[in-house]
Each structure stands twice: as C-alpha cells, then as structure tokens.
Amino acid sequence: MSVSPSLLTRRLVVAGLPLVAVAAPGLVHAAPAPAFTARDMDGKARSLSEFRGKTVVLEWVNEGCPFVKKHYSGNMQGLQQAAVADGVVWLTIASSAPGKQGYFADGAAAKSWMTAKGAKPTTVLLDADGTVATAYKAKTTPHMFVIDKTGAVVYEGAIDDKPSSKVEDLQTARNLVAAALSDLKAGRKVATPYVAPYGCAVKYKDA
C-alpha cells in the first residue's frame, strides 16, 4: 500500500488553477486523482494506474455506519451494478482502523459482508492504515469520487443531495454519482462537480 502521487503534475496544475479558471472554465474541476496502491479483498495489489482509460468510482465504506446502511438498503448495490455493467470500475474502500467500527480484519470478512449485502463493486480495497483515505482527504462514509478516463476527479462529495440517514429520503433524493456518470457517458461536462459529503466520520487511526 503506497501512495505515489505524481507530485510534479499536481503542483503544476494547482499553481496554474487561477489562470485556467479564466481561460477554460470547463477544466476547473479536473483535479488529478492521487495515485494509490492497496490490497483488495483477494489479497491482490491494485493501483489506480491500472484503470487508466476507464471511469473509476471510489466509495468509502463503514459497514456499521447508519448512513452506509441506509444506502445499502438497495440503492448502493443498484448503482454498483449499473455502473459496472457500463464498464465503470467501482472500488469500495474500507479505511476504518483496527478496533474501530467498520474494520475488516481480512479479505474474507469484507467478502462475507459483501455477499450478505449482495453488493457488486469491482472489488473492495482494505485500507486500514488510512493511506488512501488520507491521500483523498476522505471525510465521511459514504464519501464518493468519480474519476474520468484521463485520471481527473470530476465529481467529489456526497452520494446524493439529501443528507440524512433515513431510507425514505432515498425516494426524493437526486443521486449525484449517477448524475456524474451519466454526464460522463454522454460526453458532457459534469454539471455538479462537488457537494459537501455527509455521513459518519471516516474512522482514522487515532492521531
């Protein structure tokens, strides 16, 4: 599990932001996604770079969090299934530290939870030391990122526009990840690139 962000590119882009903002508003949100490598639930090392050329969704998870439970009432599984069917790579990331809520001791634990929920992401990444979460400044579960084929973050934040832990709110909420994915699919600029994430705090190891 190591993070090797292409620092040079990042710095250049960040430094150039104000200029870009004036010149080409469409590119404002195209912050490059920090690279990472992490073990998945089968024990395999997975890197963001291996998915270059594909749309990637990152989903922060904590199976005990009421907000996560709300979305795993069917909503999240449906999204995962539809996205994967469309050729999108869906990485569910568990960053809870050992001893904290949502910690998966091993891949088998993650798998049995997934099976029980009928979840269908591409895979689950085990990030108990919080390396990937720190690189992305993940704050909540769920906290969603949509990365386009060029490796730029085109959506970050809440999964939908109804911050609550109540299942019934799903009916009236607008799903922002689904919206971003369909914008990408249609070749449009993502209309809503950021909404403050909501949910439980990511259970980082104690500082």
Next chain:
Amino acid sequence: MLIKRFVATLQGVLLAGLMSGFALAAGPVQTGHIEVELVAQEAAAVPGGTIYVALRQKIQPGWHTYWRNPGDAGDATKIVWTLPEGWSAGDIVWPTPEKKRVGPLLDYAYTGQVLLPVPIAVPADARPGSTVTLKAAAAFLVCEEICIPEDAVVTLDLPVVAGMPSADPKWGAMVAQTLAKAPKPSGLKAVFAFKDGVLKLAVTGAPLKGADMAGAYFYPYSAKVLDHAAEQAIERGSEGLTLSVAPGYDFTSGTAPEQVSGVLALAGEAFEITATPGAPPASAMGLGPPPAAKGGAGSVGLATALLFAFLGGLILNLMPCVFPVLSMKAASLAGHAHDAGKTRLQGLAFLAGVVATFLALAGLLIAVRAGGAAVGWGFQLQSPVVVGALALVMLLVALNMSGVFEFGTSVQGVGAGASGKGGASGAFFTGALAVVVAAPCTAPFMAGALGFALTQPPLISLAVFLALAFGFAAPFVLLAFAPALLRRLPRPGPWMDMLKKGLAFPMYGTAAWLVWVFSQQTGAIALGQILAAAVLTAFSAWLYGYVQGRWIVGKTAPIATVLAVLSLTGAIGLIVLTLKASPPVAAAASVAATPAGPGLASEPWSPEKLAALRAEGRPVLVDFTAAWCVTCQVNEKVALSSPAVAQAFKDRNAVLLKADWTNRDATIAAALAEHGRAGVPLYLVYPARGGDPVILPQLLTEGMVIEAIEKAAS
C-alpha cells in the same frame, strides 16, 4: 366500570386544571443516548405574539450532536413541527457549537445539555383560555466514536392567555439564557479575500474594539467555504481582526461564493456575520496575534480570583456583623500574650473553624447547583427560616456581650475566657460563627471572585473559597502568631468590659436588620412571630444567666432552668412555624414595587420588560438587589434615592428596574450568570441607542449614577 370511568374523569379534570395553569411538556423521551423534550420560555402563549420553544437535548457523556453545519462529518438535528392551524415555527436559533476533533477531521458539535430554541408565531385569533399542543418530530445523529441516528416525537401543551405571560418556572431562565448567548447579527462589517491559497476573513466594528480575541474562530454556515480541520490564524487590529483560514472547495476548485456567512466566536460572545468580497481594512490588522495565554486563560483568571477572594476575606473582618465578635476575641487573646503556645493554638483553632465552615458552605452551594438549582452566593439567606435563626443567634451574641449570660458552663470573666482546651474549641466555634454571620456582608471584592468560582469546576471553586477563608482568618491568626503585636494591644482591664458592652450594640443592630429582612421575605404575621421569638430568646438567656449565677455559689435553679429551656424551645418553634405561614413570593413582589426612595420609583425587572423599554429607546438602569444584601441597601439609600438622581432619571426619560433576589429566582440567577456574577449587587446601565450594558461598580455614588444615566441617554 363505574370506578374506571370515575378515575378517567378525575384524570381529565386534573389534567385540564394543570394545562390551564402552565405549559405542560409530555415529559422527556429517552432515545438511547439522548433525553429529549420540548421546553418553553414562557408558561403560556399570547395571541399575536411569539414564544420560544426549545428542543432540549441532554446528551450522554462522551456523545455529541451537531450544529447546523456539522463540519467534516455528521448531521445536524432536524425538527419537523406539527402545529395547530395558523401557528408557525421559525428556524432553530443555533447556539455556538464546540469544535470536536476526530482524527484528522473536525466537527462542530454539542455535548452535555443543549437547548435549540425555535420561535413559534402565535396567531392573533388564538383563543385565550384554550390549550394547544405543539408537536415536534426531531431527528438527530448522535455520535461518540460511532454514530447512531435517533428520533423522538415530543409534544408540549401550551395554554393561551391574554396579557403578559410569566416565565416558565423550570426552563424559562435557561431558554432566555440560551437566546441571550446565541450568535446575533451584530452590525459588524466583514470582508473576505482569497489570495495565494489563503482565505482571509476580516471583521471590524465597535463590539470588537478592545475585545479579547484569543481563541477567535469562524464557524461557516456552508461546509464548502473552508477547510474545517485547519487552524485559523488570528491577527488583531485596532477595530477588529483578520482570520487566515485554509480555503474549502468553493475557493480551491469551484466558483468563489458571493458571500461567506457564519458565526464569529470570541471568548464568551458570538456574532453572526456575512462577509462580501473585499480587501481586509487596515483597522483589522497590524497588531499581531493575540498574546499567548500564559498557562491558559483559566489559570490567569484563577490567580486574580484567588487574590480578590483573599482581599475580600480580609475586608469582611471590618463588616458590622463580624467586627464585634472578632475584636472581642482578639482582645481576649491579648491577655495571653505571655503564653505563645496557647495563643497559637487558638489561632489555629480559629483558622480551622473558618476554613471548615467556608468549605462546608461552598460544598453545599456546589452540590445544590450541581442539582440544577439556580442559586448563588447568599443563597442561605434566601430562606426565611435561616434568616430568622440567624437573627436569634445575633441576638444571643449581643445579649452575651451585654453580660446577660456567658457562653459555656464554666463562668469565665472577660479576658479569662481563653484558657486551656475550652479556649481552643471556643476559638473554633468563634471562627464558624464569624463565617455564618459574615455571609450577608459580602465585601465588594468578593463578588467577582465568587462569580468566577461558581462557574468553574468544583475543585477550582473550592480553591477560591479556601482563599476567601484564609483572607478572613488572616488578621486573627496573624495576631495569635505575633506576640509582639499582641503585646501592643492594650492590657485587659475593666475598660474591656465597657468596650464589650458597647460593641454589643452593632450586634443588636445586625439582629434588627435581619428581622427586617425576614419581614420582607415573609410578611406581617411572621414579623410578629419572630419578634415574639426574640423576646422569648432574651427571656431564656436572662434565665440562663441567673442559673449560671446560682452555679457559681454552688446551687441549682431547676425551675428557672426548665423555664429557660421551654422559652427557647418556644422561640425555635415560632421560627419554624413561619415556614408554613408565609407566602414569600407575594412578599417579594410587594418589595419590588416599593419606590427606592423619595422621587425615584422603580419597576419590577423582567427580561421582557427590559426588552420593551429598550425597544422604546429609553435608557435603563437595572438594580439587582436583595433585602439581605447590605451593600445593595446602602447603595439604594446613598446613590439611588436622592432627588438629584430622580431628576436625572426624569430628565433623560430613564427607567430604574429592580430585580429583587431576596427570595430564590431562577430568571434573576440566570441574568446574573450572564454577566459572570453569582450574587448581588449588580448594576447594569443599558444605553438608549442599544448595545451592551455598562456595568457600574458595586459601591455607587450619586454622581456615578447620574453620569452613567447621562451617558446612556446620549
């Protein structure tokens, strides 16, 4: 069946009776980690008015709920109201939250007990005499390490009345306090500028001039404008401050907002601000960061409080209720100047008596406050029974000084009273008695220290009381340990008997004053009772003196002894009886309505009355007072009742409001706490043009009051 129906009817009747009387919450609901209920500021709603109803959350230790912007994670409390036709609820008035660090994240949260007040508009056609039910479905996320969403449906039955409703007896003061402390629009000017990756937020305005800016923090309403977890660097200026904060998504990647609003919190106060784009003005910077608090702001405050408490204790020695007792004790010490061991023992015993009594009083006060009662220093004098008993104790001390009888079984002449172990225990009880009688004479220095003490954790409170005890005992202990000083006192002799009898009169005076306080608290019937009790006490003391005289010549006087015991019992009985006979509240109201002196009439204080007068643009002086507070009485006679003051009030169209704390009153206690006080007196002058009140010193002069009123009117 019949019985069942009867019981149901009875319940209905009782319930209706209760409801027409006051707001009736259905009782707190336990949701798992929170106890939640609806509480109202006033006991009833008024047609066409607004009543604040608060959702009270009592949160389990270690858990927290969230502010309107929960910060990096979490979810704010939500309330969905179900109200009668025509009634409507406004937005929650969010109290300033706490910063709650969770690993690398920062949340804005509430712990312990929090009240979330909501203004409820009452329709003009609400029918007085009816009772309405307000229903709130509250949903909140409560988190410790993990988070649990909890729900509660809570109701409040609220009677509708015409005219002025009274404050809710249980929660009114706390709702009022929450509202008073909540961030308010302040007329502060705020601008923001984003440059070189830093968001600068500059705030200027009169309320910030000279304000304590250590720990200043900006809580944004939007979760997108700044990085919650990053430090906010403070730079002070002549008229405000500039915060340098790490920007949030809106500035780093999104579209810069047209305005940034939120709460600027300083130590003890908070302002609602809305910043617009603009360069920080020069008056918001240039003075560097706030001075680093040496050892934390708390300990600086503590040192000052300890010093003032010590000084206050010293000054207490000179008060009319204490001085005679102590001066006689000191004079008796002089007779033993040759025996250093004995005088030292007495000094220490006296110290022990003072410390033990102060700590006992402080412990009791802390315990009572921990139980939730809004009491402050002098609370022991808010009970008429205690005042009555104290009056009798003073009378006994005075009679003793007059030579009617002697304390103790062995009869000792003046100056010989401090021999052997009897001297030590005598000194201990002199110390205890001195503290008990000193309470009404709270010296000016003590008020601030005690106010500080009672807002602190118990250990710090006790430290302040300990400093007070040491200050109080210091002169006597010093004398006891310095034979050189003792030798300078005049030798004991017949003059001492004369002095003693003379000093009895301040004690009679104190007793008389306590009787007056007692009559203020109770009424004419009880006054008769205490006067009768006083006569019986004196009779008993005289008989006891006679019995003592017989002992000296080796004889007994059984009849006189029995009579003495009987009449003392009767005196105590009369005092206890007044407990039942007296309606203290009505008496307090009549006190409040009496004019402070010739010409200047006062009106009873209430937060609503104050707000109404301020809305009219009139300058207001609020006099927080109590019949048992000597300083208050002196100020009222010396500074508030002269014709010149009355004329100044008349000329400036000013009003004197009197908050009478003679009896316990939660609203007044809350108002005192708001200004960092635990006792009276407190004088607040509210300027006609609005803004914060000016606090006048605890010892007033006529000129001071007139000047303050003129300033407030200009």
